[in-house]
Amino acid sequence: MMTKRSQRSGKYIYALKAATDKQQVPLKGINKASVYTVSHGKVAAVVSDILSPKARPERRNLAAHREVLKYFTEAETVLPMRFGVITNSTQSIQQMLTNNESLIVNALNELGGKxxxxxxxxxxxxxxxxxxxxxxxxxxxxxxxxxxxxxxxxxxxxxxxxxxxxxxxxxxxxxxxxxxxxxxxxxxxxxxxxxxxxxxxxxxxxxxxxxxxxxxxxxxxxxxxxxxxxxxxxxxxxxxxxxxxxxxxxxxxxxxxxx
CATH class of the missing domain: 3.30.70 (Alpha-Beta Plaits)
Known part of the structure; x- marks a missing residue:
């Protein structure tokens, strides 16, 4: 069960992947925020909290984005999001996963092991x-x-x-x-x-x-x-x-x- 987080926090999205029981990740993302997953059904989004409405394309932020993707890519298939995708809430992410679950599953199957x-x-x-x-x-x-x-x-x-x-x-x-x-x-x-x-x-x-x-x-x-x-x-x-x-x-x- 996910811990309650500040309603003011935005959610920075790194990638989409298959859902697993594991939600917390021993990894830091943009602004050294903890990385975790938000799941719905068979799919999940890899995210971290962010207070700013935008992520500046600075070297450290770009490097953090790449490191998160690298961590997950080494273990499984992920669908990377472009740098800077932010939404306001966990609910909006879950809605996106709900609306697009079949598309995401098909893409993961097509790119599986690649x-x-x-x-x-x-x-x-x-x-x-x-x-x-x-x-x-x-x-x-x-x-x-x-x-x-x-x-x-x-x-x-x-x-x-x-x-x-x-x-x-x-x-x-x-x-x-x-x-x-x-x-x-x-x-x-x-x-x-x-x-x-x-x-x-x-x-x-x-x-x-x-x-x-x-x-x-x-x-x-x-x-x-x-x-x-x-x-x-x-x-x-x-x-x-x-x-x-x-x-x-x-x-x-x-x-x-x-x-």
Missing amino acids: VEMGLRVKWKVGNIYEYFVNHYPQLKDARDQLLIDQKGKSTLKNRDEKIAIGSLYEKLLNQERAAHQQIIEAMLQPCCRKIKTLPPGNEFEIVNLACLVDRENLDDLEQYINDTATQLSNDCHIDFTGPWAPHNFVDLDLKVLAS
Whole structure:
């Protein structure tokens, strides 16, 4: 039975999971508040009390959110909530669980025994533009011609040429990304349930993937990644992280009632 808590306290929600008898958790969350579960039927929400109506996306709060998810992900399947989801009461959480129990159960069944791994491939070069200039003669010729012809030309014409060179660079950059992604996905597909493409974080990033993997296949995935590395040039670096809760593979339209 849950202890009575202040009516003024909001409830910060970290994740949804299957209900268990265990409600208190030996873990601290946002603002070092105790983490516990609120259950209804077959499902539960992982929460902690919070006095503020909003959780600021500061480093310590983001780290606390991740640590709670990591704790539960190591032991069971969870459906992670985005950072900052707060409701006013335990009753509103129970109402959300009541309204969405079948959706939550289906999602937990679909993701059962699976975790998310992040895979990023980057160019490990000092200047990515110069790297492309040195590898693509058409880009080098266009750049060199601009440098030669700049003197005496109008500012407008120089600007148009720069825009054209920039467009060519972007085209070549995207072509390289697509080619690398095709190779990488083909290599990893046998070990992954699903692969989702995420936007590159910067110019140096070639591929950014979220991979849904059976927990029991994590060792195999590492070998697949090592094999993939042999198919890429020495100018590429592979970085993979996890296991994480499957953030990029949860697609639930839930409403948390503020009551």
